[in-house]
Amino acid sequence: xxxxxxxxxxxxxxxxxxxxxxxxxxxxxxxxxxxxxxxxxxxxxxxxxxxxxxxxxxxxxxxxxxxxxxxxxxxxxxxxxxxxxxxxxxxxxxxxxxxxxxxxxxxxxxxxxxxxxxxxxxxxxxxxxxxxxxxxxxxxxxxxxxxxxxxxxxxxxxxxxxxxxxxxxxxxxxxxxxxxxxxxxxxxxxxx
Amino acid sequence: xxxxxxxxxxxxxxxxxxxxxxxxxxxxxxxxxxxxxxxxxxxxxxxxxxxxxxxxxxxxxxxxxxxxxxxxxxxxxxxxxxxxxxxxxxxxxxxxxxx
Numbered sequence: 001x002x003x004x005x006x007x008x009x010x011x012x013x014x015x016x017x018x019x020x021x022x023x024x025x026x027x028x029x030x031x032x033x034x035x036x037x038x039x040x041x042x043x044x045x046x047x048x049x050x051x052x053x054x055x056x057x058x059x060x061x062x063x064x065x066x067x068x069x070x071x072x073x074x075x076x077x078x079x080x081x082x083x084x085x086x087x088x089x090x091x092x093x094x095x096x097x098x099x100x101x102x103x104x105x106x107x108x109x110x111x112x113x114x115x116x117x118x119x120x121x122x123x124x125x126x127x128x129x130x131x132x133x134x135x136x137x138x139x140x141x142x143x144x145x146x147x148x149x150x151x152x153x154x155x156x157x158x159x160x161x162x163x164x165x166x167x168x169x170x171x172x173x174x175x176x177x178x179x180x181x182x183x184x185x186x187x188x189x190x191x192x
Numbered sequence: 193x194x195x196x197x198x199x200x201x202x203x204x205x206x207x208x209x210x211x212x213x214x215x216x217x218x219x220x221x222x223x224x225x226x227x228x229x230x231x232x233x234x235x236x237x238x239x240x241x242x243x244x245x246x247x248x249x250x251x252x253x254x255x256x257x258x259x260x261x262x263x264x265x266x267x268x269x270x271x272x273x274x275x276x277x278x279x280x281x282x283x284x285x286x287x288x289x290x291x
Contacts, residue, residue, distance in 0.1 A: 107273050107274060108273060109271035109272070109273055109279055110271060110272050110273065111269070111270075111271050112269075112270040112271060112272055112278075169271065171273055171279075172207070174207050174208075175207050175246065175279065178205040178206075178207050178245065178246040179246055179273075179275075179277050181205050181246075182205055182246050182247075182248045182277070183275075185248065
């Protein structure tokens with residue numbers, strides 16, 4: 001059986017991601033939490049990214065757990081001067097490539113239940129904390145859980161849940177190919 | 193049907209499909225010994241289809257076609273994943289004797 005491409009992607013990552021002259025750490029749940037905290041448009045894949053957004057995201061992802069470095073004052077000015085020749089579009093694209101390289105969680109099928117009555121929703125845990133707590137509970141250290149590559153953390157999370165009997169249905173490699181086929185067809189139809 | 197033949201269903205990119213043919217022999221015993229009617233035999237042949245695929249315009253209705261046969265739909269289940277993608281699992285039955 002072919003190895004899942006997303007799983008391979010979560011295992012094999014580049015270690016030379018550099019944006020705005022800063023070397024980025026492997027993208028982890030720690031970085032994801034901080035990017036969520038500042039509602040980073042780069043993390044959410046939104047348009048209208050500014051140089052300030054990019055600097056913040058790069059500062060976060062070049063730091064290590066449990067610290068975070070948000071440059072300000074003269075350090076920020078110095079960084080701005082050093083990177084004044086950098087083009088936003090190019091650097092933002094490099095940051096997006098960095099996210100894609102690390103953020104390859106398993107794709108899951110969720111059963112449609114249109115007739116299910118909706119009850120009051122429980123307050124959900126922040127998703128990264130949910131994954132970290134699960135990994136710590138199953139023997140990973142706190143440090144390792146926060147800092148391992150984010151895609152790998154999600155794969156461990158799903159694998160352990162599956163082994164413990166959770167009804168988890170992964171999108172198979174065969175189905176991933178079929179999805180790509182449908183997407184290509186839709187793109188061609190839109191293009192006319 | 194030969195192993196490896198392609199099954200297509202309108203509106204689905206098929207990822208998994210199984211067709212199973214069965215024949216039940218139905219025997220009706222005579223009511224009382226030495227009386228009519230004698231033993232009767234009948235055959236209830238049917239083909240069951242279980243097909244999974246990625247939704248590409250599939251419309252759930254009372255029937256669907258595969259391998260040139262029209263199956264009465266017995267169940268349709270849908271699952272979703274990221275990117276507004278839906279997987280459809282459809283089951284159906286075809287009775288050759290009624291065709």
